[in-house]
Amino acid sequence: MNAAGQVLxxxxxxxxxxxxxxxxxxxxxxxxxxxxxxxxxxxxxxxxPLTALQRDGEADxxxxxxxxxxxxxxxxxxxxxxxxxxxxxxxAWNTVINMRGGQDWx
Numbered sequence: 001m002n003a004a005g006q007v008l009x010x011x012x013x014x015x016x017x018x019x020x021x022x023x024x025x026x027x028x029x030x031x032x033x034x035x036x037x038x039x040x041x042x043x044x045x046x047x048x049p050l051t052a053l054q055r056d057g058e059a060d061x062x063x064x065x066x067x068x069x070x071x072x073x074x075x076x077x078x079x080x081x082x083x084x085x086x087x088x089x090x091x092a093w094n095t096v097i098n099m100r101g102g103q104d105w106x
Contacts, residue, residue: 018081021089031055031063031077034093042097042106044070073098 001007029037032050039046047069054064060078067074077095084090097106 017087018083018089021083021087022081023088023090027061027079027091027093029093031061031079031093032065035065035068035075035077035095035097038093038095038097038106039068039070042070042099044097044099046070050075067100070100071097072100 027034032052035050036046048066050068051066052063053066053074054062056062060080062076062078065075065077073096075095075097077093080092080094082090082092099106
C-alpha cells in the first residue's frame with residue numbers, strides 16, 4: 001500500500017492440493033533429531049542433552065528443547081510444509097538456534 005492507502009501490489013503463494021503434493025504424511029525424523037541434525041550442519045557439538053521443555057499435539061508438533069549447550073535460548077522446533085515447485089511440497093522441521101559462541105541466529 002502507498003501513503004494514500006492504495007493497494008500497489010498483491011501477492012499470492014497459494015499452492016493447490018498441498019496434501020496431495022506432500023512427499024510424506026508423517027515426518028521421517030523426530031523434532032529432537034531435527035535439532036541435532038541442524039547442529040551437525042552448523043558444525044556444533046550438542047554438549048548437553050536436548051531436554052524437551054514443551055510439546056504439543058497439534059498438527060505442527062511444536063516442541064521446545066533446552067539449549068543443549070549450543071543455544072543461549074531454548075530451541076523451538078515445529079513441523080512445516082515447504083512448497084518446492086508447483087505440485088510438490090515437503091515436510092520439514094523449522095528450528096531456531098541462538099548460537100552460544102557469537103551473535104548468530106540460525
